[in-house]
Amino acid sequence: MSLSAHQLHYRVNGRSLLSAVSLELRAGEVHAVLGPNGAGKSTLLRLLAREISPDAGEIRYGNRPLREWPGAVLARNRAVMSQRDQLLFAFTSAEVVGLGRLPYPHVMVAENEHIVDAALKLVDADHLRSRHYPSLSGGERARVQLARALAQIWDASEGQTRCLLLDEPTASQDLAHQHRCLGIARAFAARGVAVLAVLHDPNLVLAYADQVTVLCCGETLAQGAPSQVLTAELMSRIYGVPVRVLNDPLSGQRWIDVDSPDRRY
Amino acid sequence: MLPRPGRTWPLFWGLGIAVLMASALALTSGALPIAGTTVLNWIGLPVGVPALSYEATTLMHLRLPRLLLALSVGGALAAAGAAMQGLVRNPLADPGLIGLSSGAALAASAVMVLGYTWDLDPGLANRWLLPAAAFAGAAAATVLVLRLAQHDGLTRVATLLLAGLAINAVAGAGIGFLAHVADDQALRSVTFWMFGSLARAGWPELAVAVPLLLVPMLLLPREASALNALLLGEAEAMLLGVDVEHLKRRVMALVILAVGGSVAVAGIIGFVGLIVPHLLRLHLGPDHRRLLPASALAGALLLTLGDTLSRALLAPRELPIGILTALIGGPFFLALLLHYRRRPELA
Numbered sequence: 155m156s157l158s159a160h161q162l163h164y165r166v167n168g169r170s171l172l173s174a175v176s177l178e179l180r181a182g183e184v185h186a187v188l189g190p191n192g193a194g195k196s197t198l199l200r201l202l203a204r205e206i207s208p209d210a211g212e213i214r215y216g217n218r219p220l221r222e223w224p225g226a227v228l229a230r231n232r233a234v235m236s237q238r239d240q241l242l243f244a245f246t247s248a249e250v251v252g253l254g255r256l257p258y259p260h261v262m263v264a265e266n267e268h269i270v271d272a273a274l275k276l277v278d279a280d281h282l283r284s285r286h287y288p289s290l291s292g293g294e295r296a297r298v299q300l301a302r303a304l305a306q307i308w309d310a311s312e313g314q315t316r317c318l319l320l321d322e323p324t325a326s327q328d329l330a331h332q333h334r335c336l337g338i339a340r341a342f343a344a345r346g347v348a349v350l351a352v353l354h355d356p357n358l359v360l361a362y363a364d365q366v367t368v369l370c371c372g373e374t375l376a377q378g379a380p381s382q383v384l385t386a387e388l389m390s391r392i393y394g395v396p397v398r399v400l401n402d403p404l405s406g407q408r409w410i411d412v413d414s415p416d417r418r419y
Numbered sequence: 420m421l422p423r424p425g426r427t428w429p430l431f432w433g434l435g436i437a438v439l440m441a442s443a444l445a446l447t448s449g450a451l452p453i454a455g456t457t458v459l460n461w462i463g464l465p466v467g468v469p470a471l472s473y474e475a476t477t478l479m480h481l482r483l484p485r486l487l488l489a490l491s492v493g494g495a496l497a498a499a500g501a502a503m504q505g506l507v508r509n510p511l512a513d514p515g516l517i518g519l520s521s522g523a524a525l526a527a528s529a530v531m532v533l534g535y536t537w538d539l540d541p542g543l544a545n546r547w548l549l550p551a552a553a554f555a556g557a558a559a560a561t562v563l564v565l566r567l568a569q570h571d572g573l574t575r576v577a578t579l580l581l582a583g584l585a586i587n588a589v590a591g592a593g594i595g596f597l598a599h600v601a602d603d604q605a606l607r608s609v610t611f612w613m614f615g616s617l618a619r620a621g622w623p624e625l626a627v628a629v630p631l632l633l634v635p636m637l638l639l640p641r642e643a644s645a646l647n648a649l650l651l652g653e654a655e656a657m658l659l660g661v662d663v664e665h666l667k668r669r670v671m672a673l674v675i676l677a678v679g680g681s682v683a684v685a686g687i688i689g690f691v692g693l694i695v696p697h698l699l700r701l702h703l704g705p706d707h708r709r710l711l712p713a714s715a716l717a718g719a720l721l722l723t724l725g726d727t728l729s730r731a732l733l734a735p736r737e738l739p740i741g742i743l744t745a746l747i748g749g750p751f752f753l754a755l756l757l758h759y760r761r762r763p764e765l766a
Contacts (some may be wrong), residue, residue, distance in 0.1 A: 205654050229660030240508060240652040243705035249739075256648050266722045307658070 156181050156315035156348045157220070164197055164372075170341060171197045172372045174211075181315040184339050186380065187352045190392055195352045195367040196237070199321050202350065203234045206400035216314055229257035230316040233306035235299050238327065240365035241287055248274065249284040254305035259380040268309045273301040276338060278331065289374040300335060309345065320351040324358060336362040356384050356410045370393065375393045381408055383395055422628050427587035427709055430702060434716040438490070441723040445486045448737050449726060451477055454633040484625050488617045489726045489740075490719040491632040492681045493691060497718020501699075501710050502639045505646040506670050507565075507574040510700070511755060513693035514678045517579055518586030520689065522560025523589040523682035524612040525597075531612075532597045535605040546627055553681035561675055573653075587612065615686035615725050615741030628684040635677040636715045642670055643707035650705065669757020688741045690748020691718055 157179040164172040172194045177311050179185050179202070182193065187195045192251075200206050202213060204220050212219040215228075233254070251273055255266040274280045277297040282290060287298060300323055307316040320339065322334040339349045340362055353359050360380045368376040368383060370392045374381045388411060389397040401411040423604065446458045453474050456467025461478055470478065496514070504512045514520055520548060527572045530552040534544035564586060568579035570764040598609045611619060650655040657663050681688065695718045704707045722740070 177698060190706070200654075204657060205658065225662065226660040229658065232658075234655075234658050236655065238652055238654065241650055242653075243423070243649070243650050244700070249704065249706060250651075253648055253659065256644055259644070268526055278688060 157213070157317050157350075159198075159202060159213045160209045160211055162198070162201055162213070164201060164206070165209050172208075175367075175369070175372070175374050176211075176290055177367050177374075177377065179317060179350050181346050181348050181366040182343050183316065184336075184343050184349045184351060185365040186360055186383075187350065187366065187367050187369060188354070188357040188359055189358060189369035189375075192371075194372040195369055196321055197372075198234075198367075198369065199234070199319050199350065202230065202317075203232065203319050205234075205381070215317075217308045226257060226312075227312060229306070230311050231307060231371075232319065233303035234319045235296075235303040235321060235323055237321050239295060239299070244286040244288060246284050247279060247287055248300075249299045250287050250298050251305050254302040257306065258262065267340055269305050270301075273305040274298075276304065278300045293328060293331060296323065296326055297331065297335075300338070303336070304342070305328075310346065316342075316347045318347050318349045318390050320349070322352050322354065324355065324408070332358065356380075356389060360384060360408050360410070374403060384408070384410060427703065430713060431716070434713060434720060438716060438720045438723070439480065441488070441720055441727070442486055445489065445723050445727045446478060446482050447618050448640075449477075449482065449730055453478065461743040473576065474677045479622070480621070480665040481630065484620060484724065485620055485726065486618050487629055487722040488620050488684060491629045492685045492688065493722025493725075494636050494715040494719040495677035496688060497714040497721070498636050498639050498711050499674045500718075501696035501714040502635075502642070502646065502670050503674050503692065503707075504672075504696060504705055505649060506667060507568070507576075507579060507651055509574065509576045509579070510651070510697060511576060511693070511752075511759070512579060513690060513752075514674060515546060515615060515689035515692065516752070517564050517583030517588075518560045518590065518681055519557045519678045520687045521587045521590035522563075522685050523553040523557035523595075523679050525593045526556025527682055528594050528597045528609045530606045532601045535602060542623070545622055547664050550627060550631070550683035553683035557675045557679035558589060560590075560723075561671055565671070571758035581711050603692070604633040611739075612682070612686040613741075614739035615682075615688035616737075617685050617722075617743075618737065620684045624684050628680050631676060631680040633635070635673040635680075639670070639673050640708070640711040642666060642673075643711050646670070646707040647705075662740065686739075686741060688722070688744055690744050690751065693755075694748055695721055697751075 160176050162172055162175045175198060178183065187198060189195050201208055206222065215223060248270055251270045252266065254311050255261070255269065257292065258266065274283050277300050279297045279301055280296065282294055290298065303318060307318060310316060318339065323335045327335060336358055339351055343349050363380050365378065366380045367374060368388065372381065375392060376388055386397050386399045396413040398411055398413045400411055402409055439729050443455060444638050446454050448454050454467060458472060458478065461470045461475060500513055504510050527549050530544060534548065540643040564579060564582045568574050569581040594609060594613060598606055601609055645656065645661045647660045648661050649663065649666065653663050657699055682705050698712050698713050699704045699710055699717060703713060726740050729740045732752050
């Protein structure tokens, strides 16, 4: 067990954004969070990142409560790719990824540069390295931000399980890059990283996640292996559209399809 | 982070040499031209002819203090501008535009006028009370403007600039009122703060101000990496291990020191903190590890050249340097506004 949340509650201005949410993020696993807009997915991710603190409940990282860890140690073990994009200054892509190496001031410059190069190549942004970040498209920016998060936890340090928290990493990515992004998440999991990914596409959850937590209105509706949890009935209920589940006879992979009457028009 | 190869060191060398040349120009030129070799002889090198007594007096009591003041005020203002822009993540946040300088000037003017009214010892008032008031004024303006413009960890630039506008207006009214009630001598001093000038300070004021101005120039670069992370956003910086609240407090204290110190000895000299970092970012990129030291050098260069120019333009009278920087800086700011107009997030 690496990062575990127990009965989290979070309120803003008296409105409950999350209530009684629990989950375990284990080393080597990709854990997806699925749910309609406003379900509290990003709030859950921010709580797990210690960006905000829960009103009730506890998050433990390793053998200690999350809040007791020094920020510098967490920075070397937990990286977040958020949806916020506030950078207005003309850093190059390579410089943005290099910011992910800030928690390692004592690592040799050449080593940091090597990691920046490798991270840019991994997310297929090597050709963007000298481009100014504000001039990139949305999908390109997201890839550079992913590379920055990867560079931040590139190598294991201090014997803790590394955590990679991704908030809609596939948003604004084309088809190939969506799969490349989640392939990278799987590869990091294979190297012992605990990965949490907020996703909107149930088919990507079925294809890449080991565990899924389905949130709706701040509450956990279901939790477990995607192939068991993501039923037509549950999907129809949370999204309010008729859904059918297909099975690919060749791979045995499930496929979730919206059976919408709107298609007739 | 990766350096932009081949661009950094030539610029630093170039700036260093330019600062030395501008200093030489500042010492030699003026109403009384002094030969360069004489200046070198005066500072102890075995060249040229020794300075005549009136030349030595001019150098010692007029040009050298003025040069040191131009170097330290220019360097501190430019470094403070660059740091302030990093702190609020916006390239338009000039300490003068957002009201810090006028806050400091209002407090300094109040001490000046009350000092004459209450017949305070001028040594005490000028050397200690005045800088203290300038720091307090700059600090009050900083806290006020950031409180107004920051919400949920985001700084709204329109609010920041508008709050600055309001502070400038109120401070301007306050200074105008003080000028109205002041006697002749105090009036001249108050006018001096409105249009910054490097002509007033002598060695006693310098002895207090220069060390205070060196502090932000030397300490701000230590925050460079953390400021880089802050450009990503406050939450992102925190996730990278930066103690954001401590960083903000330290940078704000250093900016207040730079602006308060500058206003105490030289009045309001606007736009240095806007123009210098902006031009350097075009060349060096936004990395504060290069930007902050380069800004200090280039700010020192700009103000030294500007002061030499302001002495030459209307010789034998001189143009207050604050008027010169505003003449250059106003149109520059308009050009920046037009440049950023296409980007809705800045509007």
